[in-house]
Amino acid sequence: MTDFDQDDIAAMRQENGGADLKRFMRDQLRAGLQRRDTPTVAAPPPRPPGHRPGTWPSGTSPPEPRPSAHTPAQWGAALNEYRAALMADDHTQLNSDQPCGCVTCQLAKEN
Template sequence: MTDFDQDDIAAMRRENGGADLKRFMRDQLRVGKQRRDMPTAAAPPPRPPGHRPGAWPSGTSPPEARPQAHPPAAWGAALNEHRAALMADDHTQLTSDQPCGCVTCQLTKEN
């Protein structure tokens, strides 16, 4: 009996000297306290459509390792080409025991 209006309350007051109204009000208080004291479990969030626990989404795969842009041999070849280009310049001091101060002469002196 959750839907009541003024006529229902007036009728409860008239019957049994108001005992029905008191019982009704106590029942309403008891129900309200029970609802307040009950722990409410949080509803889990809705799962996305087509969700399979522990699986990758359809049409995807785990990420793969990125391939190296240039293998180590290519780096070595590029360095050798660069050194050859530097050596192609005209260095008059390369033939003597005294290298000049350029980067190429310094590299050949260190190696």
């Protein structure tokens, strides 16, 4: 019984002291749970002939690595500039006894 209206509900309440309505509602809940517990699983699409899972398709290969945007001369110049900055800077952040010039470190140095 899937089609019911208000008159059916009223009649079930009157019969057997409402036991029919309780049984009917439990049956409705049980049917709903069974529909929810068994979902329909769609079949996966068919595989093309010769398909090997986890491999590149036949006749193809992975993409080539992207070429570097910088020439070796540019890399060398950047490395030399970095080395020169390392040698020229004071690097006070590496020495815990010598604070930097920020306000917080200056206040800590005074106290």
